[in-house]
Amino acid sequence: MSSTAPAVARSAISPADPVLRGGWEVSARRSTADLTLSDESSLAKILVRGGVNGAVRQVVGTRFGRAARTERAGHPVLAVGSGPGEWLVIGPTGTARALLEDLESAASGTGEFASVLDVTHGRALVRLRGRRSADVLNKICGIDLDDASTPDGAALRTSVAAVATDLVRDDGPGAGEPSYLLHVERSSGQHLFDVLLDAGAEFGIEVTGPELDTWSE
Template identity: 30%
Template sequence: MADTAPTASRRSPLADAAPRLAAVTRSSRGALRLAELPFLAQVNVRLDAKSPAADAVGLTLGLQLPLEPDTVVHAGEVTAVWLGPDEWLVVGRPGTEHDLESRIRTAAGDAPGAVTVTDVSAQRTTLLVGGPRARDLLAHGCALDLHPRAFGPGRCAQTMLARTQVVLVAREETRAGFWVLVRSSFAGYLADWLLDAAAEHA
């Protein structure tokens, strides 16, 4: 049976920052929402986008791996993030990383061509940045054009935020905001930066 929840002994990189992140949400009166989304399953997939393996993986996940650069495809509790012409990050709910990895490997296993499937869940944590002022907050430290016309729902980018490398995802759900996927070792620094930048909205 697949794991469906993180073990009790796991501690997220931003566990200590949770009260301060929640305080911003309260003090900004709905203008901003900051929170950690800990332990999201993250599986890196590399394969030929035009191969039978890509079709097989998409079928088992219930979605088509995005082929347009810097786009995201979402189906149910699984999100596929485009990282390159032959690379994707498949994100799922906490505790499902082993199941996702196994399903992807099985689907692609008999297909010809090189396929790499790697569980990278422990490498990153995810910050949620939401609310009407989310784009303004992120723009303080990101050189991307974050206007909805340029970076609307369903878009993603590997970029720098406050001099920290992140994967930025504009969520498709109404008012869902942004995912900021950051390496665990930089998560504390980035959270502190977000908290400081958010002070003007409090």
Template identity: 55%
Template sequence: MSDADRSADGPTVTIARSPIAAPEPLVPHRGWEVSGRRSAAALTITDLTPLAKVAVRAPMDGAVQRALGAPFGRAARDGAPALDGTLVVGSGPGEWLVLAPVGTAGEVREQLAGIVTEAGEFGTVVDLTHGRALLRLRGEASADLLAKVCAVDLSDAVTPDGAAFRSSVANLVTDVVRDDAGGVRSYLLHCERSSGQYLAAALLDAGAEFGIDVDGFRDPGI
């Protein structure tokens, strides 16, 4: 998950790397190696694996869910006062995935543990940052691309902005979140780390007819 690299000043620093091959130029970002590539294409794919990813499990429809502000099947930004700058995803019954800026996993995990304790319910909080891969598709053709590899109805009536679901994408179990960015249709796709490169390659292949291009990581990423 990480290697020892040498910085320009000489000392050894630890650089974490995504399982998804990053196009050059490669640049360091808060302990991660990311792509600095910039694309103006109408449809882009971006590797967001460096984002903090923390999983929460607690009773469905309980105090923790009310505190997080995201029921099953929905995503909410800044669901709790302590979680400013995050995206909380109701990824399953009694399951939540909290996405936050790079390098904040420890802080977010502590905040979530506090929420669970205050709720008085049995729950677990686990940092998944280095164990999962995360991608963003952005562009009006993103739904057309996903329709080629996913059988879910992606119309606005069924999966509007903020919808979250778990489905097969290119024959891979994937958490999908409709998360429009700047008024442009956009989807987050979350999977096991070991499948990240496969998912990225499958999406690039399916998006070739739409002119998909790779766009590098941009802070804050969510």
């Protein structure tokens, strides 16, 4: 009697030194370079749409243009105000179902129209971390990334490497260095990753595995 192998989820970005973690094929590579790029696509990603200033905004917990670390369904999440009346909730790998159900229940309780959609497998998410990360982005993005203009917690939608991108400044607790999350359609993931590597070459950029410990329970 044959047994069926468990399904393996894969990002649009080819992993270096692939291993399985949480049902996903991810990179096992670890770099201590001052500038790193990682594929974080295995993180849960829930898209929420509703009224710009209504109760749905209160449910998600942040406003347009800002990102905030909070908790949902017992899991740490990053809630991102990615557009007017549009939010992205990012959580630990494997929590998409729990986050989806929690957000659907909370949004329906407001009495307002809202849509809640799991886009985990349909989107790519990468993290650029390091002191020179803004210098890398300045080569392929027209946004002013000075600390005064885009501090930790800033969120915006812009063009990066000619790709429509949600760009989030997310230094993380106690990180002490700039870190940016870049969220794009799955089909653009590998292109964005490759362009970021090329732009960061002069600054010594290295690929590292996903920072899944950042989202530990």
